[in-house]
Amino acid sequence: MHAGYSLDASRLTAIGDERFAQGRLDEAMSAYRQALSLSPGFGAARAGLDAILERARTPRPNEHLIALLLEGYADEGANWDALGWGAAHQLVVGWPKSATPAEMAGNGLLLEFLRKSLNRDATLERHLVALRAATARLLLQPEPSPAVVALAAAIAQQAWQNEYIWPDDPAVPDGIAGAMYRPQPQPQPDALEERRLAAELPELAPITDAVSQSVAAMYEANPYPRWTHLPRRPTLDVRASLQRDFPHARAVDFETPLAVLMPGAGTGQHPLLVASTYDNVEVTAVDLSRTSLAYGKRMAARHGVGNIEFLRGDILDLPRLGRVFDHVECVGVLHHMADPRAGLLAISAVMRPGAFLRLGLYGEGGRKIVEKARRDIAAARIPPTLEGLRDFRRRVMGGDLGRLAGLTAWEDFWSASLLRDLCFHVQEHRFTIPRLRAFLEGSGLTFLGFEFNAGSAHRAVAEADPIALYRARFRNETTLSDLARWEQLECEKPALFAGYAFVCQKD
Numbered sequence: 410m411h412a413g414y415s416l417d418a419s420r421l422t423a424i425g426d427e428r429f430a431q432g433r434l435d436e437a438m439s440a441y442r443q444a445l446s447l448s449p450g451f452g453a454a455r456a457g458l459d460a461i462l463e464r465a466r467t468p469r470p471n472e473h474l475i476a477l478l479l480e481g482y483a484d485e486g487a488n489w490d491a492l493g494w495g496a497a498h499q500l501v502v503g504w505p506k507s508a509t510p511a512e513m514a515g516n517g518l519l520l521e522f523l524r525k526s527l528n529r530d531a532t533l534e535r536h537l538v539a540l541r542a543a544t545a546r547l548l549l550q551p552e553p554s555p556a557v558v559a560l561a562a563a564i565a566q567q568a569w570q571n572e573y574i575w576p577d578d579p580a581v582p583d584g585i586a587g588a589m590y591r592p593q594p595q596p597q598p599d600a601l602e603e604r605r606l607a608a609e610l611p612e613l614a615p616i617t618d619a620v621s622q623s624v625a626a627m628y629e630a631n632p633y634p635r636w637t638h639l640p641r642r643p644t645l646d647v648r649a650s651l652q653r654d655f656p657h658a659r660a661v662d663f664e665t666p667l668a669v670l671m672p673g674a675g676t677g678q679h680p681l682l683v684a685s686t687y688d689n690v691e692v693t694a695v696d697l698s699r700t701s702l703a704y705g706k707r708m709a710a711r712h713g714v715g716n717i718e719f720l721r722g723d724i725l726d727l728p729r730l731g732r733v734f735d736h737v738e739c740v741g742v743l744h745h746m747a748d749p750r751a752g753l754l755a756i757s758a759v760m761r762p763g764a765f766l767r768l769g770l771y772g773e774g775g776r777k778i779v780e781k782a783r784r785d786i787a788a789a790r791i792p793p794t795l796e797g798l799r800d801f802r803r804r805v806m807g808g809d810l811g812r813l814a815g816l817t818a819w820e821d822f823w824s825a826s827l828l829r830d831l832c833f834h835v836q837e838h839r840f841t842i843p844r845l846r847a848f849l850e851g852s853g854l855t856f857l858g859f860e861f862n863a864g865s866a867h868r869a870v871a872e873a874d875p876i877a878l879y880r881a882r883f884r885n886e887t888t889l890s891d892l893a894r895w896e897q898l899e900c901e902k903p904a905l906f907a908g909y910a911f912v913c914q915k916d
């Protein structure tokens with residue numbers, strides 16, 4: 410049972426999880442809702458309900474779902490990213506033919522969505538851009554209604570979240586209307602606070618590697634990602650859970666609190682989730698970018714997460730820390746180094762024997778379209794500025810780069826920092842399984858296995874269930890950790906992996 414919650418809430422959530430896995434979503438939803446009515450703060454039930462609301466699709470607006478989405482937006486612990494998918498769908502199917510700002514200002518779901526979720530739907534973006542123009546026109550008339558002003562503020566909040574990636578209109582002046590189009594000249598209090606925090610961050614060592622310097626400059630300009638809230642999740646004993654998932658791992662007892670290292674911490678979204686949900690941990694978040702870390706530090710204070718420290722530095726310099734760590738998570742980082750293996754060796758050098766390392770790396774097979782995009786961007790000389798990013802999107806979403814329209818299915822298409830990271834990166838390596846084998850060889854780390862549901866950035870449904878394929882094919886290899894066999898499968902199905910998320914253990 411989860412500490413502090415009723416047995417019934419735990420049991421009902423377990424029933425919900427079982428029904429969810431069987432695809433019986435109505436029954437799962439009812440079980441999660443009953444669990445939440447008994448224990449409103451029960452993270453596992455909230456996460457289950459959010460996962461259903463994320464997937465719910467109806468041909469017409471559904472009042473019941475809309476009420477549940479609004480309930481979710483009223484709950485600080487709900488997953489507003491997940492709710493955003495379901496909310497966007499309800500808004501699209503219910504969008505009036507000739508939507509006016511006065512009418513849409515009364516749509517509670519729209520206002521909550523704009524304030525709390527990042528839009529990732531192309532149809533909805535078209536509606537919102539038209540609504541923004543109509544709202545700006547009303548704001549420029551004398552005495553706009555308070556409801557229209559509130560709508561404009563919600564659109565401005567969305568624009569802040571997407572980092573002003575929608576097209577600008579220079580005819581709209583700065584001020585309350587202009588805030589829907591571009592950053593305003595006066596810095597916001599949060600930005601001022603981040604500047605102060607950035608200047609105070611402790612530094613591991615000066616950044617000297619040339620690629621690290623240019624990667625740092627990129628993330629100073631576009632800290633990745635901009636995020637707004639920390640969903641409530643059930644507490645997790647991370648070592649026990651990995652030991653369950655990979656029973657062939659060596660069992661080693663560690664003292665708590667676990668020292669957890671997060672190299673390439675970015676703006677702190679992943680490290681804060683780890684610090685707030687993993688049981689009994691102290692997190693050290695390291696990154697090249699002061700601006701990114703300062704964002705994370707501000708969010709840590711806002712969410713009352715105290716078991717985390719932020720440190721500016723290069724992964725290459727980790728051994729200078731003179732400390733060892735019991736657990737490491739490094740997702741979306743090493744493929745941006747000049748020599749990813751040098752980064753891996755630096756991480757391995759600061760791991761205690763028996764510690765787990767969770768890694769996420771780009772895969773060649775899953776990024777064909779990104780590769781094409783990078784070539785087109787280079788050929789067309791599109792700069793990685795806000796103007797360049799907007800121009801690229803315009804051309805992809807209906808212009809001469811329509812062959813890249815598949816990029817709109819990627820979660821990272823929808824804000825400036827996400828898109829820059831996806832298609833305009835200054836340094837990117839892509840792995841294949843043979844490259845992965847060479848990468849791990851002699852690193853002091855043993856490959857335990859892949860993780861297939863851990864935060865893939867690509868929302869397209871996988872071509873096939875890799876685990877089922879592996880099991881069917883190699884019945885005698887039950888650990889699923891033989892990279893040579895995975896290589897065989899990947900040769901047959903080159904799109905098997907969207908990317909490589911996997912776990913290793915320090916020898």
Ligand SMILES: C[S@@+](CC[C@H](N)C(=O)[O-])C[C@H]1O[C@@H](n2cnc3c(N)ncnc32)[C@H](O)[C@@H]1O
Nearest residue numbers: 628633673674675696697698723724740741742
């Ligand atoms: C794509 S972001 C990923 C952020 C975070 N891990 C996440 O998943 O949200 C990559 C981050 O890695 C950091 N990074 C890249 N190379 C690094 C290095 N050599 N040392 C430290 N951080 C690095 C960048 O500054 C950036 O914040």
